[in-house]
Amino acid sequence: MYGMIHRAARQMILSSGDPAVWPQILDRAGLEESDFITGQSYPDEVTFSLIGAVAAELDLSLEETLIRFGRYWIRFADESAFAHLMKMAGQTVSEFCENLDRLHANINLSLPGVDVPSFQVRSSDETALRITYVSSRTGLEPFVTGLFEGLLVHFGQTGQVRCLGPHEGGIDFLVTLDG
Numbered sequence: 001m002y003g004m005i006h007r008a009a010r011q012m013i014l015s016s017g018d019p020a021v022w023p024q025i026l027d028r029a030g031l032e033e034s035d036f037i038t039g040q041s042y043p044d045e046v047t048f049s050l051i052g053a054v055a056a057e058l059d060l061s062l063e064e065t066l067i068r069f070g071r072y073w074i075r076f077a078d079e080s081a082f083a084h085l086m087k088m089a090g091q092t093v094s095e096f097c098e099n100l101d102r103l104h105a106n107i108n109l110s111l112p113g114v115d116v117p118s119f120q121v122r123s124s125d126e127t128a129l130r131i132t133y134v135s136s137r138t139g140l141e142p143f144v145t146g147l148f149e150g151l152l153v154h155f156g157q158t159g160q161v162r163c164l165g166p167h168e169g170g171i172d173f174l175v176t177l178d179g
């Protein structure tokens with residue numbers, strides 16, 4: 001994945017309570033600082049070994065690490081060079097989710113060849129959203145859960161996120177919104 005993702009992971013660790021763990025994460029993943037160039041694409045194995053090393057060094061499960069990284073990504077993206085895209089995508093969780101594919105399509109213009117997922121809102125009302133996530137990658141469901149949780153926080157909304165499982169070539173998520 002693009003180095004921007006790696007930079008977000010680094011930022012997540014450096015802004016946490018224990019930044020001293022960062023060199024150990026790099027060591028464990030067999031990575032160097034030069035593997036963190038925003039505009040360069042890296043093999044997915046590099047990204048996955050970085051996330052695996054974060055999990056091991058923080059003594060967290062891979063699932064919990066991906067959830068935390070998803071939540072963090074929303075804050076990171078909102079302060080990145082792409083913050084305007086976050087703003088343009090919508091004023092509410094549901095409007096934003098309807099525009100997710102458009103947001104990623106815009107990113108494709110700046111980061112050529114990016115392999116972004118697709119999100120389709122199946123149903124939406126004031127109480128819940130059902131969204132199908134389609135990706136060429138596997139195993140990132142907890143990341144998506146964390147992303148939707150991060151979006152709830154971003155929009156000052158409380159609610160719950162649940163992965164419902166495979167559906168029509170993708171994976172369904174239910175985001176319930178508190179009244």
Ligand code: HEM
Nearest residue numbers: 001002077082085086114115116117135136137140147148
């Ligand atoms: C301005 C905001 C955002 C930016 C700049 C951004 C950018 C990116 C980039 C660069 C990748 C890596 C793809 C690659 O290198 O091939 C990616 C992957 C991904 N993005 Fe976004 N994204 C943004 C917002 C979001 C949001 C709000 C969501 C969902 C709620 C999301 C869901 C994902 C997921 C799940 C992946 C992992 C790849 C996969 O599932 O195949 N992104 N994004």
